[in-house]
Amino acid sequence: MRATRLLIHLDRLRRNIGAIRNRIGSVPEICLPVKADAYGHGAPRIAQAALEAGVSRLAVAAVSEGAELRREGIEAPILLLSLPAPEELGEAVELGLIPLVNDREFAGQIARAARQAGKRLPVHLKIDTGMGRLGCRPNEAVELAAFIAAQDSLEYAGTATHLAVSDDPAEASRRYTGDQLTRFRESLEAIRGAGLDPGVVHAANSGAILLHPGAWFNMVRPGLLIYGYSPIPPEAPIPKEAPIPVEPVMELRTRVACVKRFYRGESVSYGRTWIAPEDTFIAVLPVGYGDGLPRSLSGNFSVLIRDAFYPLAGRICMDQCMVNLGPEPAVTRWDEVTVFGGAAPGADAPASILNTIPYEITCNMNKRLPRVYPLHT
Secondary structure: OOOOEEEEOHHHHHHHHHHHHHHHOOOOEEEEEOHHHHHOOOHHHHHHHHHHOOOOEEEEOOHHHHHHHHHOOOOOOEEEOOOOOHHHHHHHHHHOOEEEEOOHHHHHHHHHHHHHOOOOEEEEEEEOOOOOOOOEOHHHHHHHHHHHHHOOOEEEEEEEOOOOOOOOOOHHHHHHHHHHHHHHHHHHHHHHHOOOOOOEEEEEOHHHHHHOHHHOOOEEOOOOOOOOOOOOOOOOOOOOOOOOOOOOOEEEEEEOOEEEEEOOOOEEOHHHOEEOOOOEEEEEEOOOOOOOOOHHHOOOOEEEEOOEEEEEOOOOOOOOEEEEEEOOOOOOOOOEEEEEOOOOOOOHHHHHHOOOOHHHHHHOOOOOOOEEOOOOO
């Protein structure tokens, strides 16, 4: 196996699900997004482990992602969060994916595709309460719900919205989320008032699970939390009861390919951005931006080798990077290196340096990295 690989800790995944279950109490359902290859973790294995741990539904963004799960024998309900192209509708119906319906035109298209396949397809109504992305406006919800319910080839099975700033504890953001939830509840009341059952009602992403219990309804959709990260910045003032103990599921490891002596004034890597300030040793690691390690981490990130952290030296290359071991290294060839996760800080560490989110780090882990699921999981 390649020296550089991702360790995916399914035991941590299960514990994270258990921690979320403890928080939401009697809320009956958890839906896990496994889009983008489960945010880089490997969708089929993550999906199966999550279902065994009590998740009841999955969610994907593309029909092809749903197809992969079905090929792996996963029969659980799968929500389709993004709009499929017209040529994908037939496959979506055949796979039994549950689309989010945003408008009457799309409802009619998916109804025709289901009718042609001789099926009655469950769908969820999506209401845009303030995300500004997909979904009907709240004042259109009753009409669209009635249209869905009137289609003999569709089952009006659920109603959803998405929260834009639920992970921000600032007062203005909490008010905005509260306004979104008010609009959503008013839409639900109007739907029920028209004699329709809104089905499975869901709005809560990871931020809302932590900060907005009023958004839990009868299903939650944690993504970041289940994969081991809080969406709330660590410096943000949050209620004491908000945090949920979760652990990063992904660990990026590699090994030292070689150790070379460098003399003061010598440079390493492209552009000669790093020049040895003293006699030292450099370790070459077989991991680079071709694997998903961001090149912009060059010169401002450290990796764990044995029990010490060593800084990157010079620019990260496509397939390799270098670290400065110092003048008296305790590191030898083929020593294990943890880039993030495990005994080192998680993907939130490089994300913080790059002013981004852990999702971007884990999602960008390249397919050429083997995903390894340790036996203890």
